[in-house]
Amino acid sequence: MNVAIIGTGLIGGSIGLAARRRLGAHVRGTGRRAPRGVELGALDAACATPGEALAGADVAVVCAPVDVLPAVLEDVLAAAPEDCAVTDVGSTKGAVVAAAGADPRFVGGHPLAGAEVAGVEHAREDLFEGATWYLTPVATTGGTLLERVHRLVTGLGARPEIIDPDAHDRTMAAVSHLPHVLANVLAAQAAGALGGERMPAIGPSFRDATRVAGANPGIWTGIYRANREALIAELDRALAQLHDVRGLLETDDADGLAAWQERAAQDRRALLEASAAGGPARELGVAVPNRPGVIADLALTLAREGIGITDLSLTPSADGTRGHVALWVRADQAERAAALIAAQGFPVA
Numbered sequence: 001m002n003v004a005i006i007g008t009g010l011i012g013g014s015i016g017l018a019a020r021r022r023l024g025a026h027v028r029g030t031g032r033r034a035p036r037g038v039e040l041g042a043l044d045a046a047c048a049t050p051g052e053a054l055a056g057a058d059v060a061v062v063c064a065p066v067d068v069l070p071a072v073l074e075d076v077l078a079a080a081p082e083d084c085a086v087t088d089v090g091s092t093k094g095a096v097v098a099a100a101g102a103d104p105r106f107v108g109g110h111p112l113a114g115a116e117v118a119g120v121e122h123a124r125e126d127l128f129e130g131a132t133w134y135l136t137p138v139a140t141t142g143g144t145l146l147e148r149v150h151r152l153v154t155g156l157g158a159r160p161e162i163i164d165p166d167a168h169d170r171t172m173a174a175v176s177h178l179p180h181v182l183a184n185v186l187a188a189q190a191a192g193a194l195g196g197e198r199m200p201a202i203g204p205s206f207r208d209a210t211r212v213a214g215a216n217p218g219i220w221t222g223i224y225r226a227n228r229e230a231l232i233a234e235l236d237r238a239l240a241q242l243h244d245v246r247g248l249l250e251t252d253d254a255d256g257l258a259a260w261q262e263r264a265a266q267d268r269r270a271l272l273e274a275s276a277a278g279g280p281a282r283e284l285g286v287a288v289p290n291r292p293g294v295i296a297d298l299a300l301t302l303a304r305e306g307i308g309i310t311d312l313s314l315t316p317s318a319d320g321t322r323g324h325v326a327l328w329v330r331a332d333q334a335e336r337a338a339a340l341i342a343a344q345g346f347p348v349a
Contacts, residue, residue, distance in 0.1 A: 001019070001025040001026070002026050002028075002057045002058050003015075003016070003019050003025045003026070003057065003059050003060075004030075004050075004054045004061070004080075004084075005027060005029035005030070005043065005053070005060075006030050006050050006054075006061065006062045006063060006064065006076055007031045007062065007072075008030065008031040008034040008036075008037040008042065008043065008046075008063070009031070009063060009119055010114065010119055010122050010123055010127075011111065011114070012037075012042075012089075012120070012123075013037050013122075014042075014123040014127035014128065015063070015128075015156060016029060016037060016042035016043050016123070017041060017042045018126075018127070018156040018157060019155070019156065020042070020044065021125050022125070023152070023155045026044050027043050027044050027045075028046075029043040029046060030046070030048075030049065030052075030053050033120045034047065036120055036121065037123075040120060040123065051079045054076065055081075056081065057080065058083075058148065059084065059085045059086075060076055061087055061088070061109075062076055062086065062088040062089070064090075065222055066095075066219075066223055066226045067225065069088060069095070070095045070096050070098070071099070073086070073096050074099050077100060077103050077105065085105055085142075085145035085148045086100075086105045086106050087106070087135075087149050088108060088109055088110075089109055089110060089111055090108075090110060092169055092172065092223060092227040093110065093136045093165040093166075093168050095226055096108060103140070104141055104142035104145065104293075105142065105145055106141065107136070107145060107146050108134075108138075109149065110134040110172075111134075112131050112133070115127070118216070128158040129157040130157065130158070131158045131159065132161050133158035133160050133161070134160075134162075134163050135153070135160050136162075136165040137162065137295075137296035137299060138293075139292075139293040139296060139297060140292055140296075141295075143293075143294060143296070143325075144316075146299070147295070147312050150309075150312045151312075154311065159310070160309075161303075161308050161309075162302070162309055167303075169230045170233075170234075172227060172230070173227055173230035173233065173234045177227055177231045178231065180212050180215060181224075181235065182209075182238070183210045186206070186213065187213035187214065190206065244260075245257075245260065280330075280331045281331060282329060282334040283327070283328050284326070284328075284329065284341065284348055284349070285325070285327075285349035286298065286324070286327065286341055286346050286347070286349075287347050288323050289322055290317075290320055290323055295314065297344070298325065298327070298341060301340055301341070302327075302337055302340060305340060307330075307336065310329065310330070311326075311327075312326070312328070313325070313326040314326075
């Protein structure tokens with residue numbers, strides 16, 4: 001496999017290391033630190049231009065900051081081979097999906113992995129081990145290219161999860177971007193309350209809640225702006241809940257406060273239990289026609305019902321008119337998955 005890395009930093013370098021060592025891939029990359037990436041074993045070659053890196057590539061991974069990612073992606077799609085799968089690692093998907101348009105080569109991506117440090121010098125082969133890696137295909141995404149990116153991500157050690165791009169951005173606003181905003185607010189609130197005095201002895205709750213406060217301003221300014229609509233919606237919901245709690249305090253409603261605290265405990269428990277769900281997988285075989293977007297449609301149909309695909313394989317028929325798709329899902333979700341696929345008009349074995 002030939003892999004092109006467009007932007008050789010922590011994420012791009014880690015992808016290169018893992019692809020070379022785990023998959024035996026030939027990796028070429030671009031970026032100011034690409035020569036250093038060669039020295040560290042993350043790349044086989046440093047290229048002066050994206051076009052040079054993309055020549056003969058099977059997969060291209062765009063690792064640019066979110067504020068310039070759409071423009072870089074457009075350039076990559078213009079230069080990439082016709083049969084090259086193009087993906088990205090951006091933490092918001094709306095703008096990049098719009099930039100890709102209906103190009104069947106693009107499969108949006110977002111690995112939930114990183115580190116407190118940046119730069120290719122800190123790249124690690126195991127950075128993605130066991131990490132969720134969101135893939136966000138759309139109706140026009142090519143099935144064989146989606147499969148190729150899915151297998152690459154699995155080969156890097158991550159767990160790919162297919163999700164609708166809009167659902168991805170709403171989810172990230174709730175579980176990642178809003179927590180960063182609240183961490184900033186909590187840090188500012190405490191600093192204002194103390195008035196410059198030394199921080200008193202505290203338990204771990206404040207440290208944990210503010211761990212990400214002030215994280216890389218350059219990166220996070222871009223993330224906030226790129227996902228501003230979904231983040232504003234989550235802020236409005238948070239403000240409404242804070243107003244409700246204020247009301248409980250103002251009326252000294254002990255029962256209401258206790259019920260609110262209990263609901264929070266139940267919500268957190270349910271979220272943790274859902275995250276820990278796993279178990280054996282079961283294979284489903286699906287016969288599909290050879291038409292644009294059919295694989296993405298199947299994957300997104302399951303994703304909208306909370307059914308993740310743990311592995312994916314596509315075998316075209318000899319005449320190219322049909323294909324056999326093998327999907328692996330959790331055994332306890334297999335019957336529901338089969339019913340959803342059958343409802344789409346496809347036979348399931």
